[in-house]
Amino acid sequence: MNAKRITTGLSMILKMLFRRRIIIISLVVIPVLFLTIVELTAPTRTIPFRLASLDIRTFIRESLKEIALVFFAVTSSGFLVSLLALNLIQVENDVNRRLVICGYNPFEILISNLLALSLLIIAIAVYIGLLVSWFVPINNLLMFILGLALIGFVYGCYGLAIGSLIKGKMEGVFLIVMLANIDSGWLQNPMYYAEAHNNVIIRYLPAYFPSQSAVIAAFTDYSGAMARFYGILYGSGFLILSMFIFYNKMRIKK
Amino acid sequence: MILKVENIAKSFGRNKVLNNVSFEMDAASLYGIVGENGSGKSTLLKIIVGEWKHDHGTISVSGALGYCPQNTLLFSQLTVDEHFRYFAAAYGIEKAESTDRSESLMDYFNFRKYRKEKIAHLSGGTQQKLNLAIALLHRPKLLILDEPYSGFDWDTYSRFWDYTNQLRSEGCAILVVTHLLTEKERFDRIFNLEQGELT
Numbered sequence: 001m002n003a004k005r006i007t008t009g010l011s012m013i014l015k016m017l018f019r020r021r022i023i024i025i026s027l028v029v030i031p032v033l034f035l036t037i038v039e040l041t042a043p044t045r046t047i048p049f050r051l052a053s054l055d056i057r058t059f060i061r062e063s064l065k066e067i068a069l070v071f072f073a074v075t076s077s078g079f080l081v082s083l084l085a086l087n088l089i090q091v092e093n094d095v096n097r098r099l100v101i102c103g104y105n106p107f108e109i110l111i112s113n114l115l116a117l118s119l120l121i122i123a124i125a126v127y128i129g130l131l132v133s134w135f136v137p138i139n140n141l142l143m144f145i146l147g148l149a150l151i152g153f154v155y156g157c158y159g160l161a162i163g164s165l166i167k168g169k170m171e172g173v174f175l176i177v178m179l180a181n182i183d184s185g186w187l188q189n190p191m192y193y194a195e196a197h198n199n200v201i202i203r204y205l206p207a208y209f210p211s212q213s214a215v216i217a218a219f220t221d222y223s224g225a226m227a228r229f230y231g232i233l234y235g236s237g238f239l240i241l242s243m244f245i246f247y248n249k250m251r252i253k254k
Numbered sequence: 255m256i257l258k259v260e261n262i263a264k265s266f267g268r269n270k271v272l273n274n275v276s277f278e279m280d281a282a283s284l285y286g287i288v289g290e291n292g293s294g295k296s297t298l299l300k301i302i303v304g305e306w307k308h309d310h311g312t313i314s315v316s317g318a319l320g321y322c323p324q325n326t327l328l329f330s331q332l333t334v335d336e337h338f339r340y341f342a343a344a345y346g347i348e349k350a351e352s353t354d355r356s357e358s359l360m361d362y363f364n365f366r367k368y369r370k371e372k373i374a375h376l377s378g379g380t381q382q383k384l385n386l387a388i389a390l391l392h393r394p395k396l397l398i399l400d401e402p403y404s405g406f407d408w409d410t411y412s413r414f415w416d417y418t419n420q421l422r423s424e425g426c427a428i429l430v431v432t433h434l435l436t437e438k439e440r441f442d443r444i445f446n447l448e449q450g451e452l453t
Contacts, residue, residue, distance in 0.1 A: 008343040016331040019372070098327040101303050101319075102344035102388075252304035 001111075005104060009112030013088065017116065023084070031076045031128045035069060039135055042068040051216060052199060060219050066136045070144075070218045071189050073132040074211050077148040078155035079180045081121055085159030086172050088113050089246065093167070097250060106250035110243060117160070121152035132218075140217045143224060147214025150231040154206045155180065157238030164245040183207045209234055255316065256281050256396045256427040257302070262311035264297055271297050273450035274311070279396070281425045284418065284440065288432060289447035295431040296324055298447065299400050302429075317395025318345075324400040326385040330374040334365065334384055337373070338391065345392035352391065359387040363413060379405045386414070390421075397421065397428045415440060 017023060042065035049067065050059055096109050129138070129145035138144045159176060166172045184207035202208060209231035216224035257279040264272040271294040279285055289295050300306040302313055303321045328337060335356070342352030360366040363383045368376055373384070382405035389397060397418075403411050415437075418428055430441075438444060445452040 002346075005343045008340060012329070012332060012336060012340050015336065016329060019331040092329055094325075095327045095329050097305060098321075098323065099340070099344050101305060101321055102341055102392075103346060104344045 001105065001108060005108045006112050006115070009104070009109055010115050013112055013116040014119070016092070017084075017088070017120075023087070027080060027084075027124065027127075030080060031073070031131055034072045034076045035131060035135055038065065038068045038072050051212060051220070051222075052203070062219055066219075067189075069132055069136045070138075070215060071211075073128050073148060074151050074188070074207070074214045075180070075184045077124055077128050078151040078184045078207055078210070079176075080124055081117070081152035082155035082159035082176045082180055083173070084120055085117055085156040086163040086176055088117060089160050089163030089242075090166070090169065090172055093163075093249075100250050100252060106247045107243075109250065110246050113160070114239075117156050121149050121156055125149035125152055136218075138218050139220060143217035144214055146228065147210055147217050147224065150213055150228060150235070151184065151207060151210035154210055154231060154235040154238065155184070157235050157242055158206055160242035161238050161245060164242050164249060179206070184211065206234055206238070255279070256283075257316075257429070258312075258314045259302065260312045262298070262301060262313065263309045264294070264301060264306070265309055270450050272301070272308070275447075275450070275452050276311075277445065277452060279427045279429065281395070281427055282422045283442045284422055284428045284430070286430045286432065286438075286441045286444040287447055287452070288444060291433055293447045294450060295433070295447050296400055299398055299429075299431055303398060315396055318392055320389035320392065320394030320397045322386045322389035322397075322399045322402050324404075326378075326381040328373045328381060328384060328388075331372060333372055334360070334369045334376075337384060337388060341388045341391055347392055355391055355393075356387070359390060362417065363387060363410060379407060379410070382406060383410065390417075393424075393426075395426060397426055399428065399430045401432055402430065 044063050044065050046061055046063050047067075048059040048061050096104075099109060100106055125145050125148035129141060129148050132138065132144075133141055155176075158179065162172050162175050166175065183205040187202045187205060188207045188211040209227045213224040213227040213231055216222050216227060255278055259278070260276050262272055262275045263270070275298060277285070287295050287298065297306065299321075301308045302315070303319065329340070332340065338352060338356035342349070342356070345352075347355070357366070360369060363386070365380050365383050368380055373381060376384075382402075386399070386402055389399070403414050406414060422428060
């Protein structure tokens with residue numbers, strides 16, 4: 001492992017990323033668009049709902065609009081980071097392979113990508129967190145942002161795994177959109193979850209713990225530590241899987 | 255000896271692409287491999303550089319290896335200068351040396367004026383020049399070139415051969431793969447890859 005190679009890789013990855021204007025525009029515009037649509041369309045009726053990850057089976061009363069705003073913040077954070085991670089790994093895969101032939105260790109390339117992804121996860125979580133707090137009062141903003149970073153971590157590592165495994169762009173985007181849509185965009189919605197017939201399946205999906213962590217921080221004073229812990233474990237599983245696939249695909253075969 | 259390839263075999267499913275391919279290369283030699291499209295030339299090179307795994311056989315390379323792939327493998331959003339910096343880090347070359355070397359290569363192949371341009375904005379020929387220059391950046395002992403001059407104009411093509419002669423005089427072994435060979439007298443040896451075997 002060579003620190004100079006990793007920092008050179010990181011600086012080049014960030015340059016490549018920020019020179020793609022459509023990516024920057026998407027990062028800024030998509031959350032604003034999602035939240036504005038929710039703000040303009042969601043009803044303000046207050047409903048009680050239950051948070052499954054809390055030990056105390058308590059009901060929280062919030063307006064549908066506020067629930068939807070927090071929920072869409074979580075969804076857009078996971079979705080954006082996942083697509084960025086896919087883009088980081090997949091788009092320049094063949095050239096990265098050439099770097100490995102020329103002397104880079106596959107792990108050096110992966111660490112550079114992970115560092116770039118970490119910076120993006122933090123930036124996206126802070127941006128979306130502050131944006132949502134402008135629409136709706138957030139109980140614990142710091143922990144809420146941490147919840148958004150957590151879904152970024154879990155879905156970012158999922159994006160890395162898909163990017164390492166799947167060569168086709170369309171197929172990669174499809175797998176991300178499908179899971180993000182079904183899991184984070186539908187099943188983890190507290191309103192849907194509370195009424196679900198079988199919520200055991202929902203608990204095993206990637207967005208479950210990060211969503212719980214963010215919603216707990218947004219609406220309650222309860223600790224979301226366990227949800228955060230399990231979320232980190234879940235993300236680490238994807239991370240190890242993606243590292244394994246990436247290394248096996250990139251290493252020199254002799 | 256710089257390169258020793260012994261009994262390399264490779265199949266894709268039932269299609270046997272390489273069948274016990276063996277050859278050796280000494281320092282300062284220039285070998286060519288010709289063959290029809292799909293005969294396995296690029297497969298052999300990818301196996302030698304370690305990009306693909308072979309089914310059996312051994313390959314030994316002594317000294318630094320430079321590889322110019324058939325397709326221009328470059329980062330579309332980085333500039334020419336940034337490519338030299340990135341690949342210099344891969345080769346482990348110090349900044350001062352890589353700057354000298356990259357400037358001399360840009361001057362020789364006449365693309366210094368594009369050094370601040372992103373690859374996405376360059377012509378195919380200029381991209382091919384950079385593709386080749388990256389393989390030469392670290393003064394390799396073994397240079398493997400896969401269809402290296404396909405996008406070159408006549409002037410660049412002549413410069414390419416002058417440069418390879420200079421490299422050979424410095425002891426570099428060069429292996430060129432092409433489907434079209436016009437100047438056979440330049441080579442020490444030319445192999446024909448046919449039905450997975452070198453003749």
